[in-house]
Amino acid sequence: MDLETIIFELISQAGNAKSMMFEALDEIKSGHIEKSRQIMKEASTELNKAHNAQTKLIQSEINGDKVDVSLLLIHAQDHLMSAVQTEDMIQILIEQQSQINELKKGRE
16 A cells, blocks of 8 residues: 555544544433444544554554655644544543433432
8 A cells, every 4th residue: 555545544534533523522412322432432443443554654664664754644643643632532521421411310
């Protein structure tokens, strides 16, 4: 697989994962805890695919293949880093919203 294909794979998968994470956050706000958690699992799978694409690049460089650093590659790395941070943040928000939802149930 050529470098450009791997880069676009990384961007696409990280972007998909991030979109799914925000979808999961919307679901938890609506009280759909299990659906939210399922979407987060799917997002995590997609994020792992992006991480695997990044690993291909790293392994290629370790094996002596020159990996040209381009603005596109930097952009891809930025997408991946942002998605990883988003996953951490949204996991926390989902747990907090879940607790809020439980408190609201208890008051009804």
